[in-house]
Amino acid sequence: MTLGFSVDSLLPKARGGGQLRMGLVRLTEGEWLQPDPDIAAREQGFAAFPEGVQLTDEAREPGRELAAMLGVDGALPEAARARHEDMCLLARTEGEDVYRLIGAAVAWPSDWHPADKIGLPLRALHAPIQGYEEHLATGVDRFMATLKPGAIYGRCNWFIAPSEQGRWLAGDDPAAQFANVSADNAGETLFVRSERQTLRRLPRTGAILFTIGIYVAPLASLSRGNIERLARAAQQLLSGEGDRRGAPAYAASLASYAGIECAP
Template sequence: MSPRHRPWEEAADFQIGLRPIAVADWLEGGEADPAARKDPLYEHARDLVWAERPGSEAGQAEALAMVEGALGPAPAAPGLPALYAAARRTPDDLCLMEKADGQWRLTALSLSAGGFFTASEAIGKSLGELHGPVTGFADRFLIRVQRVFEGLRPDLVLERRNWTVLNSDRLHTPSSAPIRARIPGIDPRDAGRILHLRVERQTLRRLPATGGALFTIRVWLAPLADLAGEPERLAAFARAWRAATPDLRAYKRFDLYDDLVEAFLRDPQPA
């Protein structure tokens, strides 16, 4: 699942960064059998990876129809919620946003690659509440994001990308505590192997019949050491890491990894 995208080459600050893409490019694929990864989590850790609110069924069904329109129809096990039936077809996590009480709220989600949050924590939250941890989001971006949701056309697919560094090679990371507790034990000589680039490619589409919006999150992972053999990519990463704004550094907790990343940059050994 090595990243296809390099968002660290584009900005050193948190950006909305939404751009239109072709409908044919909506879902990237790249995982042979997403259900093999997602189904055990849905079965054994459901509160972490799945949640829905009453009344979201029509929006879920439309999201499933949209995914089937892109990937083709496929039989699903009976009794599955429609959004989860859609999510097990694609590597992406799927989030259904619908407007209620004047706010865009998360009404159903399949979250098998969530980064430091869970489905049960996120369900029902508004756009502002979901982005609360992003420093300055309410002042700088909330109104703009709300306008994007309001003006989203049925024939438009929007895409954005972001990135971070973690000492984990797992897609499903619901809690930061066990991951960050391991940081002091990392040998700086192993930083390139243990630290991973975690890239999220996100898309947004209108559900024309029900009026909601489907937000997708595709996570790509690769060891930092993968950059060692490509000097231009390595230099771009080093510039982005060192130029990151205080707000971005605080939100991503880059301070926890500074010494390890700099150790890798001084001696970038391949994996």
């Protein structure tokens, strides 16, 4: 099983509702990154969101190693500008067992600010995600510690957003953001985001590269099966996670549009 490069192809492999899971699949080198990035869009994305680049001193050498691996002059920011994917570097600080975010080059974040996350360990990075500590933290820590150079793993997720823009910063009031959504127009007013994430260890420095490829599509453009899958998943998110994603503001309209019964 591999991962595609579109919302429709990614959604069947993404987690639905309920308990969190890593859901990793092994990827080949040819399946790692999108083969035809829109470089102009990447340049525009970084120009509009300069705070998306956050670097510590520890990111310098891994960034150069990554750029050389991709045939790019420079370091982490140049590597991310030359590919479709946003890119983050994680490494263990001397004397610690935990991995920290040491560098980020993110043009199209899904409701997070790299400046708030730089330097944090994995568990603190994921603290806002309901259920991460209980269901995922130990497994993620073990995976990171044992990941070997040469191996590439991928996973994907989904979000419902009120905008088709690559950069999505949700804000504080989901009810206001989704106020214009109804059962009749949900296909055109709800946009589905999927992050195609990959993980691999850089062989020389040992840092771990985390890539995030963002794909966005209007709900109406998706297959009927994916629309129904999303409608059910939106109602099954863990308590607290649905609120974080704004699901109460759109779940009923999405269910009605999909033709399934809305949970009470």
